Amino acid sequence: MNFSKTITDWYRTYKRDLPWRKTTDPYCIWLSEIMLQQTRVEQGLPYYLKFTAAYPTVFDLAAAPEDEVLKLWQGLGYYSRARNLHHTARYVAEELGGRFPSSYKELLKLKGIGDYTASAIASISFNEAAAVVDGNVYRVLSRYFGVAIPVNASEGVKYFKELAGELIDRQDPATFNQAIMEFGAIQCSPRAPKCHECPLNDGCVALRDDKVQQLPVKIRKNSIRHRYFHYLVIEHDEYTVLQQRKHKDIWQHLYEFPLIEADGPLDKSDIEHHKEFRKLVGDSPFRLEQYGETVIHKLSHQHIHASFWVVYPGDPVNGTVRKSEVGAYPVPVLIANFVREYEF
């Protein structure tokens, strides 16, 4: 039996029961695909349920304020996905009458939709034979065909895209695409693939040559950047201060306490004399104390060394929000963790 038939037969037996597999509505497929970018199914699933409940149609999502969308997205990471999602919802609702483009080529033009997502929506919703190539597909193909070309270099991207395009079932691309991804997630997993009970273990080159653990080949990336965030937690009666991150950096458009970023750790005296601190608190008397120990919040490419400094200013400060309202703002998990523990 050939590769594609084996994969789809396996899928029909072992596929997980997931909500976005009960529909071909491009809005639902789009929503699920954006959420699952670089995200495990188990992690994305509760967010998919929240979003489809809050926004049953693209018009509902388009009508929502950005802060509300970001709040629902809070904790899922890669927040540009949420901003692009919202932008594209408004475009589809207002410019396209709520109808998603129905081809790979047109879908690719939408913000937040790249090669993978355009292929996924085109195949699942519109039955177009556009091959998806995600991390699962790289793994399955590189192992089965014994291809050692690095998957995260331009040559590998092109090679595996073409290979997937040759293998795709042109009669049922929707099933094939989902099948090869599910197969990669469940059967041909990264660390401990179930080769002994694999329906493809006959023709698998990596298994034959004992190179399963060496494939797929990936080029090593950069090391971790360390950053030092010093947050000023204002305590003024029932008020505190939140600011929105506007610059092009992590957590864009999310909220946080007033921030002093430095090249390293700072002590109480450093904070007191810092320009940003003076700008916020002014020259009147104040009380300042550090809360807890420095927290190291780990992101993929950065380690954030975060310390929290509670400030009791003598005079009122600008930009205040009620402490009781802090939970309504979309914030990074780092801030959410602090708020949960600190309890104003």
Place this chain on the structure above:
DNA sequence: AAACCGGGGAA
């Protein structure tokens, strides 16, 4: 082509 963008879970 390479850098940047979150957070969590598995091994």
Place this chain on the structure above:
DNA sequence: TTCCCAGGTTT
């Protein structure tokens, strides 16, 4: 600890 996840955008 390390790896990597239904990737996309920016530089």
